[in-house]
Amino acid sequence: IFPSLLFGQEFIPNYDESKVPDYQLPDPLVFENGEKVSSPEDWEKKRVETLRYFETEVYGISPAWDGEIKAEIITELLNALGGKAERREVKLTLQRNGKEVDLYVLIYLPKIEQAAPVILGLNFYGNHTLSDDPTIRVTDAWIRNNETYGATDHKASEKGRGLRRENWAVEEAINRGYGIATLYYGELDPDFDDGFENGVHALYQEERNESSWGAVGAWAWGLSRVMDYLETLDDVDAAKVAVLGHSRLGKAALWAGATDTRFALVISNNSGCGGAALSRRNYGETVGRINRAFPHWFAKRFDHYSENETALPIDQHQLIALMAPRPVYIASGVDDRWADPKGEFLSGLYANPVYQLFGKTGMPENKQPAVDQPVMGEIGYHVRSGGHGMLPYDMHQYFNFADKHW
Numbered sequence: 001i002f003p004s005l006l007f008g009q010e011f012i013p014n015y016d017e018s019k020v021p022d023y024q025l026p027d028p029l030v031f032e033n034g035e036k037v038s039s040p041e042d043w044e045k046k047r048v049e050t051l052r053y054f055e056t057e058v059y060g061i062s063p064a065w066d067g068e069i070k071a072e073i074i075t076e077l078l079n080a081l082g083g084k085a086e087r088r089e090v091k092l093t094l095q096r097n098g099k100e101v102d103l104y105v106l107i108y109l110p111k112i113e114q115a116a117p118v119i120l121g122l123n124f125y126g127n128h129t130l131s132d133d134p135t136i137r138v139t140d141a142w143i144r145n146n147e148t149y150g151a152t153d154h155k156a157s158e159k160g161r162g163l164r165r166e167n168w169a170v171e172e173a174i175n176r177g178y179g180i181a182t183l184y185y186g187e188l189d190p191d192f193d194d195g196f197e198n199g200v201h202a203l204y205q206e207e208r209n210e211s212s213w214g215a216v217g218a219w220a221w222g223l224s225r226v227m228d229y230l231e232t233l234d235d236v237d238a239a240k241v242a243v244l245g246h247s248r249l250g251k252a253a254l255w256a257g258a259t260d261t262r263f264a265l266v267i268s269n270n271s272g273c274g275g276a277a278l279s280r281r282n283y284g285e286t287v288g289r290i291n292r293a294f295p296h297w298f299a300k301r302f303d304h305y306s307e308n309e310t311a312l313p314i315d316q317h318q319l320i321a322l323m324a325p326r327p328v329y330i331a332s333g334v335d336d337r338w339a340d341p342k343g344e345f346l347s348g349l350y351a352n353p354v355y356q357l358f359g360k361t362g363m364p365e366n367k368q369p370a371v372d373q374p375v376m377g378e379i380g381y382h383v384r385s386g387g388h389g390m391l392p393y394d395m396h397q398y399f400n401f402a403d404k405h406w
C-alpha cells in the first residue's frame with residue numbers, strides 16, 4: 001500500500017503561475033457593512049473586525065492572561081562573546097489555575113549605555129543550538145526528531161550545541177547594538193497533535209470549540225508572555241522589541257505582532273501558508289494541505305476553508321495590515337516554492353492601502369523585487385537566493401531594517 005493512500009488523496013502542489021486561479025481579495029478598507037474605512041480612526045474599528053475574523057476563522061482565540069509569571073535567572077555570563085555582551089538564561093514560570101509551565105529564555109544584551117532594542121524569536125531546536133557556551137541548558141521538552149540537530153527519541157541533546165549559531169547571527173546583533181532573546185517553542189506547546197492538553201493550553205481548562213486556539217496561537221501567546229517579562233527589565237528598551245520567526249514560527253511571529261501591538265516591529269522569515277502567503281493563490285502549500293498535515297496548528301474552523309479559500313472572509317494581506325502602521329518585514333527564499341514567495345510579496349503589497357491611511361508607503365515596490373534585492377519601506381521585503389531557512393543574509397537585512405526605523 002502506498003503511504004499516501006493511507007491519508008486519502010495525494011497532494012500535488014501547484015507550482016505553475018498560469019494555474020493560479022483568478023481570485024478576488026477582500027478589500028482591507030471596507031467594513032463588513034460595505035462602508036469605506038477612510039481615516040486612522042475608522043481603521044481602529046476595522047482593525048477589531050479584521051482581528052476577530054483571524055481569531056475565529058484561522059488561529060483561534062487566545063485567552064487573556066490573568067496568571068502570574070515568576071522569573072529566576074538560572075545562569076549569567078557578564079562577559080559573553082569576547083566581553084561584548086551579557087548573557088543570561090531565565091526561567092519563567094507561568095502559573096495559573098494551580099498549574100505551571102516553565103519557559104527558559106536565553107537573552108544576549110549588548111553592553112551599551114542605554115537600554116537595548118531586542119529581537120525576540122522562538123527557536124526550533126533549543127537554546128543550546130545558538131551557542132557553543134556549555135552552560136546553556138539543553139531543553140527537556142518534547143522535540144521533533146532531527147538527527148542533524150541532535151534530537152532523537154523526542155529529546156534534545158548535546159549534539160545540537162552551537163549548530164544554529166550562524167542562523168541567529170548573535171554576534172552581528174551584538175556588534176550592531178541589538179539584543180537577542182529566544183526560547184524553544186516546544187516549551188510553549190509541543191508540536192504534535194496531543195488534543196491541546198499539554199503546553200500552555202494546560203493552563204486553561206475551558207471547553208474547546210471550533211474557534212479555540214491551536215499551536216500557532218499558543219506560540220504567539222507565549223511570545224507575549226516573554227514580552228511581559230522583557231517589559232520589567234531596565235536594560236531592555238521595551239518600546240523597541242521586534243518579534244521574529246521562521247516558517248511555522250514565522251506564522252506565530254506574525255500572529256503575535258497582530259495580537260500584541262507592544263511588538264514594535266515584526267519579521268516573517270519564510271512563513272508561507274497561514275503566514276504571509278495569500279491563501280487564495282493556491283500555489284505551493286494550501287489551506288487544505290496544511291490543515292490535514294498539521295491539524296493542531298490552527299483553529300478547527302480553518303478547516304472549513306480547505307479547498308474552499310474563496311469563502312474566507314479575510315486573506316493574509318489583512319494579517320500584514322494588522323501591523324500597520326508599525327514596520328513589518330517579509331522574507332522569502334526563491335527556491336522555497338512551497339511557501340509561495342510571490343504570494344508572500346503580494347500580501348505585503350496589498351496591505352499598502354492601510355499603511356497609506358497613516359500617510360506611510362508600506363511596500364515601496366509594486367512588483368516583486370529581483371532576487372537578493374531587499375526593499376524597505378514600512379513594509380520590507382526580500383526574496384533571497386536559496387531555499388527554506390533563516391540565514392545570516394536574512395538576519396543582516398533585519399538589522400538594516402531595524403536601523404532604518406529605529
Ligand code: GCU
Pocket residue numbers: 246247248249270271272273285290293338
Ligand atoms: C512544513 C509546513 C509549513 C511550515 C514548515 C516549517 O513545511 O508545511 O507550513 O512553514 O513546515 O515550519 O518549516
